[in-house]
Amino acid sequence: MSSFPEALSISLVEPINTAVDAVNSRFGDTFHDASIWLLRHVLVPFEGALRALPWWLVLAAVFLLSLHATRRLAHAIGFTLCLLLVGAFGLWDQLIQTLALVIVATSISVALAIPLGILSARSNALRNVLMPVMDVMQTMPSFVYLVPVLMLFGLGKVPAILATIIYATPPLLRLTDLGIRQVGEELVEAATSFGTTGWQLLIEVQLPQARPSIMAGLNQTIMMALGMVVIASMIGARGLGEDVLEGIQTVNIGKGLQAGIAIVILAIVMDRITQGYGKDSRQRLALAGKGTK
Structure with a gap:
């Protein structure tokens, strides 16, 4: 068997390690301060607030939110009972930790993706720059994201959030861009002819019309954030992923599977709620009418 010629071999290991070391030595203190600020002022207070809520109040909030999103009583009751089952598994505290991690990561993703998606929809030049970057980010194996954040931020919940x-x-950036670009030119021209400003056009015409696409992107973002829960537990994120990882490491199949079922339940509940809000009020009322028949 012939081997590949050594003269043509190229290694990226040393250049990448050198670059990471240079960034770490120059901005390490800044990264550390940012990590402490995010942990102290965002994640810990939010997680503490969720933990302080009585379990029955959290279930009541999920019931009301599910009912408002889906307009189906059976679905709302089913989702609430599913989360009650997670508590019965003895995983309520881990569920709250995972929920806090997902909500914080998703909120930051929304704050980044929607404005960038809007700018991308208005600028072909920016879109040509962003889309290849998005292609790389979506095709990169999720484990790879742990390497740079681990090098720059160390272990803990903050690097787990950043990797997530x-x-x-x-997906949210892509679908925001797509949704705004798909708004009919006739509708935009009609709104412009009535003297709407660029801000009014965005807020009152384009974003409402792009809402289904944006909500589909939000749904995918939440699902991908939940998909990182187990992987992020490898670098110090607590919650349900930690139980899955511990079950794998100790060959405790029951413990890992039970935590995995809890993650699936949380994913289904969040998926159905965001899908419900992705429909307009008329579609939701129509679903409510079908549910009562």
């Missing part, structure tokens, strides 16, 4: 943001942002 990088992994989960692309």
Whole structure:
């Protein structure tokens, strides 16, 4: 068997390590301060607030939110009972930790993706730059995201959140751009002819018309954030992913599977709620009418 010629061999290992070391030595203190700020002022207070809520109040909030999103009583009751089952598994605290991680990561992803998606929809030049980057971010194996954040931020919940943001942002950005670009030119021209400003056109015409696409992107972002839960537990994120990882490491199949079922339940509940809000009020009322028949 002939081997590949050594003269043509190229290695990226040393240049990448040198670049990471240079960034770390120059901006390490800044990264550390940002990590502490995010942990102290965002994640810990939010997680503490969720933990302080009585379990029955959280279930009541999920019931009301599910009912408002889906307009189906059976679905709302089913989702609430599913989360009640997670509590019965003895995983309520882990569920809250995972929920806090996903909500914080998703909120930051939304804050980044929607404005960038809007700018991308208005600028072909920016879109030509962003889309290849999004392609790389979506095709990169999720484990790879742990390497740079681990090098720059160390272990803990903050690098787990940052890795989740990088992994989960692309679908929302893409679908925001797509939704705005798909708004009919006739509608835009009609609104412009009535003297609407660019801001009014965006807020009152383009974003409402692009809402189904944006909500589909949000749904995908939440699902991808949940998909990083187990992987992020490898670098110090707590919650349900930690139980899955511990079940794998100790060959405790029951513990890992039980935590995995809890993650699936949380994913289904969040998926159905965001899908419900992706429909306009008329579609939701129509679903409610079908549900009562």
